[in-house]
Each structure stands twice: as structure tokens, then as C-alpha cells.
Amino acid sequence: MKILLLATLFWALWSSPLAAQVATASLDPSHPSLLPAALAWRDSDEKGEPTDQISLNVASWQTHGLGGDDAIDWNGSGQQITSSFTLGPVRVEPWVARSSTDLLWLEGASHCGQVDEVYNCSHKSAGGVSHQQADWTHLNLALPLGPLGFGLAAQHQAIHIDQSAPTYQNSQNASLSLRLAGLLYLAGGVEQVERQRLSQAATQFNRNWAALAFKTNGFAQVRIEAARGQANYAHQGTDLSTLHPDEERQRLELELKMGRFLVGLHSEQIQFAEVADQFQVERSSQLRRLTLSWVPQKGYQIGYQFTDHVYAMELGGDPSQEGRSQQITMGLRF
Numbered sequence: 001m002k003i004l005l006l007a008t009l010f011w012a013l014w015s016s017p018l019a020a021q022v023a024t025a026s027l028d029p030s031h032p033s034l035l036p037a038a039l040a041w042r043d044s045d046e047k048g049e050p051t052d053q054i055s056l057n058v059a060s061w062q063t064h065g066l067g068g069d070d071a072i073d074w075n076g077s078g079q080q081i082t083s084s085f086t087l088g089p090v091r092v093e094p095w096v097a098r099s100s101t102d103l104l105w106l107e108g109a110s111h112c113g114q115v116d117e118v119y120n121c122s123h124k125s126a127g128g129v130s131h132q133q134a135d136w137t138h139l140n141l142a143l144p145l146g147p148l149g150f151g152l153a154a155q156h157q158a159i160h161i162d163q164s165a166p167t168y169q170n171s172q173n174a175s176l177s178l179r180l181a182g183l184l185y186l187a188g189g190v191e192q193v194e195r196q197r198l199s200q201a202a203t204q205f206n207r208n209w210a211a212l213a214f215k216t217n218g219f220a221q222v223r224i225e226a227a228r229g230q231a232n233y234a235h236q237g238t239d240l241s242t243l244h245p246d247e248e249r250q251r252l253e254l255e256l257k258m259g260r261f262l263v264g265l266h267s268e269q270i271q272f273a274e275v276a277d278q279f280q281v282e283r284s285s286q287l288r289r290l291t292l293s294w295v296p297q298k299g300y301q302i303g304y305q306f307t308d309h310v311y312a313m314e315l316g317g318d319p320s321q322e323g324r325s326q327q328i329t330m331g332l333r334f
Contacts, residue, residue, distance in 0.1 A: 029331070
């Protein structure tokens with residue numbers, strides 16, 4: 001029966017462009033859920049029923065890359081704190097993060113790129129530097145009720161580029177995850193996003209998610225999830241920092257946990273459509289990530305992540321930025 005379900009899932013994944021941690025949570029508790037309903041299945045017993053766990057994780061990463069035909073030296077760093085616990089029947093997952101990135105012009109040039117999904121164009125002389133900082137505050141809430149997981153979430157993000165005024169983004173989302181036969185999971189969610197800068201009119205758009213997952217329980221755990229997200233074009237006022245093109249996201253995540261040792265593979269692609277009247281070309285972002293973690297049921301946790309980033313200003317075109325990051329995570333479960 002499990003083999004038949006696994007074969008059906010693989011066929012579905014490869015025959016349709018479905019994001020991970022939408023239907024199910026990662027087997028690594030240091031990875032926050034993308035949509036809150038997935039949190040309902042964060043820690044499960046051998047029957048897939050939720051159990052009580054408390055976890056606290058701290059992560060730190062470094063990124064280095066090149067851009068603009070090697071005219072840009074790209075360096076970044078970040079920190080994230082994630083926690084999860086239960087309050088009665090409700091599962092709670094708050095997390096905060098900060099990312100800081102510097103682009104150094106090795107030679108005078110114009111460069112358009114994106115970091116933390118923020119589109120930015122600058123022209124600087126050799127030796128010029130552009131600094132960008134992003135801060136996130138996020139809260140996931142989930143309620144498991146039998147085979148259903150209900151979730152609500154809220155997020156605040158502040159983005160600072162050089163000395164310009166910050167851009168603020170607030171979002172709320174609601175999602176539902178359905179468990180079938182203790183192995184298959186179907187999920188969907190709607191995210192409402194508002195982006196604003198200074199006294200400019202706020203830009204509002206919706207992002208819709210759908211996901212399919214397969215997850216086993218016990219000593220040897222397998223988790224496979226694919227998902228797809230879409231968002232509409234929106235722009236109010238004249239400030240390009242609040243413009244949001246049509247967007248499509250595709251994510252695939254594979255995890256294998258044997259006892260306490262976990263190996264994970266993650267692939268994600270984000271595509272933004274052209275906005276001709278605002279002189280923005282179509283562009284894409286691709287991330288591929290390898291995770292190695294030691295995750296005991298209780299006690300100290302440690303993890304390592306290696307991520308390869310490729311940003312292109314044209315779909316299928318030459319990369320405008322390429323980078324690699326390494327992350328170390330320390331945590332405690334009890």
C-alpha cells in the first residue's frame with residue numbers, strides 16, 4: 001500500500017508544477033513552516049498523531065557571490081531564532097530573522113539584481129557599496145483536529161536599502177491541511193500581503209498556495225512535498241519599491257530521517273513577470289539547498305545547510321547574481 005501511494009505521489013509531482021512546508025512541517029524543527037497549517041503535523045507519533053514538543057533553535061549564515069558579469073562582489077550574513085511549543089490544543093511557532101547584504105562595485109557599472117526578493121537597480125563607480133537589510137517577525141498558529149490542520153499566521157517585514165526610507169510589508173494568511181490514510185497530505189492557503197513605503201499608497205496583493213505531500217512516521221521517516229504559489233500584479237502610487245509583478249513559485253522538498261540523523265534536499269524557483277511600462281524585465285530566482293542535521297527526540301540539536309543561489313534578470317538568461325551560503329544551526333528540544 002505504501003509503495004502504491006509513493007508511486008502515485010511521484011507521478012503527481014512530476015506531471016504538475018506544484019512549495020514545501022505548506023502541507024507538512026519539516027522533520028527539522030529549526031525550519032519554520034511556510035504556511036501555518038503545516039505546523040499541525042510538526043511532531044507526530046508512529047500513527048501520525050500530534051505530540052507535545054518544545055524546541056528553540058538559533059541559526060547563523062554567511063553568503064558570498066558575484067554579479068553583473070563579475071563587476072559586483074556580493075556578501076551577506078544573517079541570523080534567525082525559531083521556537084515551537086503548544087498552548088492547550090494550539091501549536092505555536094514564532095520566529096524572527098535579520099539578513100544584511102553588501103554589494104561592492106569592483107568596476108563602474110549599472111546593476112539590477114535582487115536579494116531577499118527585493119528588486120534593486122543602482123549605478124555606482126568602482127569602489128561603491130550598496131547596503132541592504134531585511135528584518136522579519138513571524139507567528140504561526142495551528143490547530144490539529146483529527147485529520148484536519150487549521151492554521152493562521154501573521155508576518156511583518158522591514159527592508160532598508162542604503163539611506164533611503166524603509167519599505168514595510170505585512171501579511172496574514174489562513175491555510176488548511178488534510179491528512180489522508182496517515183501518509184498523504186493535501187493543503188491550500190491564501191496569503192494577503194500589503195507593501196508600503198513612506199506616505200505612498202499601499203500596494204495589496206494575494207498569494208495562493210496548493211501542496212501535495214507524502215510523510216511516514218516511526219524510526220525511518222520520509223517526507224516528500226511539492227507546492228505551487230501564485231500572486232497577482234499590484235502597484236499603487238509611483239514608488240517602484242512597492243510594485244509587485246505577477247509571480248509564480250515552485251518548491252520541492254525531500255527529507256529522510258533515520259533515527260536522529262536527517263538529510264534534506266530543497267529546490268525552489270520564483271518567477272516574476274515583465275512589467276513593460278515600468279521598465280522591469282521578467283526575472284527569476286533559483287535556490288538549491290542541502291541540509292544535514294542531528295535531531296534527537298529530546299536534547300541538543302545541530303544542523304548544517306549549504307545553499308546555491310542563482311538570480312537572473314531574464315528567464316533562462318545569464319545570471320545577474322550567483323552566490324553560495326553556509327548556515328549553522330544549534331538548538332534544544334525538550
